[in-house]
Amino acid sequence: MATYKEIRGVNIQSLEADPTAVEGEVWYNASTSKLKMFQSSGSWASGGNINANRNGLAAAGTQTAGLINGGDTAPSPAVVGNSEEYDGSSWTEGSNLNSARYNHAGAGTQTAGIFVAGDATLTVTETYNGSSYTETGDLNTGRNVLAAAGTTTAALAFGGTPGSKNESEEFNGSSWTEGDNLNTGSNALAGAGIQTAALAIAGKRPGFSAEVESYDGSSWTEITNMNTARSHLGSGQVGTTTSTLAFGGQEPAASAKTEEWDGSSWTESGDLNAARYSMGGSGTQTAAFSAGGTPATVATEEWNVSTSVETIAVD
Amino acid sequence: MATDKGFFNYWVVANSGKGFITHTDSRKFWIRGYPGNVWVCDDIPESRDWGARNSAATKTKSQAQTIVTNIVEAQQATWDDLSDEDKAASTGRPATITLP
Numbered sequence: 259m260a261t262y263k264e265i266r267g268v269n270i271q272s273l274e275a276d277p278t279a280v281e282g283e284v285w286y287n288a289s290t291s292k293l294k295m296f297q298s299s300g301s302w303a304s305g306g307n308i309n310a311n312r313n314g315l316a317a318a319g320t321q322t323a324g325l326i327n328g329g330d331t332a333p334s335p336a337v338v339g340n341s342e343e344y345d346g347s348s349w350t351e352g353s354n355l356n357s358a359r360y361n362h363a364g365a366g367t368q369t370a371g372i373f374v375a376g377d378a379t380l381t382v383t384e385t386y387n388g389s390s391y392t393e394t395g396d397l398n399t400g401r402n403v404l405a406a407a408g409t410t411t412a413a414l415a416f417g418g419t420p421g422s423k424n425e426s427e428e429f430n431g432s433s434w435t436e437g438d439n440l441n442t443g444s445n446a447l448a449g450a451g452i453q454t455a456a457l458a459i460a461g462k463r464p465g466f467s468a469e470v471e472s473y474d475g476s477s478w479t480e481i482t483n484m485n486t487a488r489s490h491l492g493s494g495q496v497g498t499t500t501s502t503l504a505f506g507g508q509e510p511a512a513s514a515k516t517e518e519w520d521g522s523s524w525t526e527s528g529d530l531n532a533a534r535y536s537m538g539g540s541g542t543q544t545a546a547f548s549a550g551g552t553p554a555t556v557a558t559e560e561w562n563v564s565t566s567v568e569t570i571a572v573d
Numbered sequence: 574m575a576t577d578k579g580f581f582n583y584w585v586v587a588n589s590g591k592g593f594i595t596h597t598d599s600r601k602f603w604i605r606g607y608p609g610n611v612w613v614c615d616d617i618p619e620s621r622d623w624g625a626r627n628s629a630a631t632k633t634k635s636q637a638q639t640i641v642t643n644i645v646e647a648q649q650a651t652w653d654d655l656s657d658e659d660k661a662a663s664t665g666r667p668a669t670i671t672l673p
Contacts, residue, residue: 299600301596301599301600302594302596302599303594303595303596303598303599304588304589304590304591304592304593304594304595305590305591306590306591307588307589307590347591348590348591378662446664490664508664508665510665510668511668511670512668514605528599528600529605531594531599531604531605531606532605532606532607533605533606535664536664552664553608553644553648553667555588556588557588557590557606558590562596564596
């Protein structure tokens with residue numbers, strides 16, 4: 259059997275007290291005569307229910323300051339412009355979108371959000387300042403089931419349908435200009451990051467895809483695939499190109515799977531408590547939310563990562 | 574990640590929101606929601622406590638499957654009646670669900 263040093267290149271440290279450790283680190287606590295390791299694990303729990311069930315909604319913000327709007331309420335079709343704000347406990351109705359829509363994309367925060375396109379080939383962009391929506395520069399190419407990343411002054415929109423679009427567009431706070439194209443057109447994908455460091459995650463290309471691409475502000479590069487191909491998934495879109503979360507979706511059946519991205523690989527983690535797709539999702543790799551979706555639901559789920567020091571049993 | 578226990582409890586209860594399923598619940602037992610407010614859990618003491626805490630109604634697997642199937646079949650019938658254009662724009666015909 260290989261030794262720990264042969265596997266990790268170092269010996270296990272003998273320490274008098276537990277250190278400030280990183281994921282997977284192992285040490286021997288000499289004062290307690292225990293072999294220990296540091297681990298983190300994520301799980302989903304119920305959050306406050308949204309006020310109206312919907313799918314194809316958009317989301318922005320964080321788990322304790324979230325925002326959702328638009329969508330298609332069940333029974334379909336009933337496209338709405340309703341907007342709700344989350345405080346980590348309950349959802350409160352806010353101002354409506356000026357243009358009711360579904361299958362649009364959102365990015366930003368609860369008090370500075372940007373929402374773009376939707377329906378069949380809508381080009382309308384709206385920003386939210388925490389109290390009202392304002393229409394701003396239109397996207398050049400209308401589309402739906404696209405993804406977005408960034409802020410109200412530096413946003414990125416990419417992918418979408420009709421077809422599986424590869425166009426991306428960059429927003430400077432007032433207008434959209436063409437960016438580099440995705441290597442493979444995708445729709446019903448998820449997005450994460452900012453305008454100069456974004457991820458295009460999975461979607462239909464045109465079949466269910468696990469492909470992921472990374473944008474550096476000038477070009478898209480294919481990176482490591484997810485473990486499970488899917489479309490209509492949610493993401494921790496406030497996450498970064500080195501730390502984000504992807505969850506739910508269609509495989510084509512509804513999926514509960516969650517995967518965490520650390521900048522080099524995707525790791526399957528705790529499942530959603532109910533499989534769903536076309537939900538609104540936002541947050542970070544360590545604290546995200548998923549709201550609404552298909553099958554029709556008012557449920558919100560909250561993702562959190564907890565860390566612990568575990569004693570390793572030694573036979 | 575799927576459960577590996579193999580024995581399940583079947584419940585019907587509406588999601589009451591915050592606190593309905595806690596992180597502690599999620600870490601202690603496998604739980605999965607389905608249409609019709611049907612919930613399936615590993616059959617362990619902690620999941621039975623969860624059912625009691627939420628005043629969930631116990632169902633047999635057959636009863637729970639019937640609830641889910643009826644809802645999915647209604648959704649499938651609605652989808653079948655859509656125009657070809659609406660079908661093409663949709664996320665597809667709702668999939669049949671078989672409970673574990």
